[in-house]
């Protein structure tokens with residue numbers, strides 16, 4: 001009986017998650033929940049080692065899912081100030097669970113990333129979609145300080161020249177774009 005109750009509970013949680021994702025992807029143009037590949041994140045970390053990164057940088061992962069980028073960043077820059085932004089409850093709970101397993105300083109905010117104040121950002125990581133990047137371009141230009149580094153997995157900022165592009169890694173075959181505000 002207990003097994004059946006747990007199964008029904010998980011089924012309801014999963015159905016609500018899928019329905020909310022379907023609505024937001026279809027009618028609001030939001031990106032689905034797909035995690036960045038480990039190899040891709042490691043390649044980004046290697047590239048960041050060649051760049052001047054402040055140890056206490058303020059870093060945002062917009063649409064953080066399980067916050068794979070922030071967790072890898074924290075391993076290298078433990079003094080960084082890290083913020084994951086995610087509207088969807090299930091990925092957010094997974095991220096909180098994973099960070100609770102180690103002494104992580106990552107903070108999370110449950111909100112629509114288009115409402116996130118990015119004025120304090122030094123580094124922003126996104127793995128979203130073309131529609132969202134098109135809208136985010138204006139937000140980045142309006143809010144971010146000169147010098148803010150924007151890293152986008154697979155989806156470029158249209159019309160914005162990249163500072164660096166890493167060729168595709170892994171089976172997802174997306175390039176990684178690095179942009180600098182005001183460059």
Ligand SMILES: C[S@@+](CC[C@H](N)C(=O)[O-])C[C@H]1O[C@@H](n2cnc3c(N)ncnc32)[C@H](O)[C@@H]1O
Nearest residue numbers: 030031033034035036063064065087112113127
């Ligand atoms: C492709 S996944 C990337 C997850 C994670 N950043 C990674 O690279 O592994 C995109 C994430 O963005 C979230 N998302 C999509 N639209 C959003 C919005 N408007 N506000 C906040 N989160 C959003 C989705 O729920 C999903 O978890």
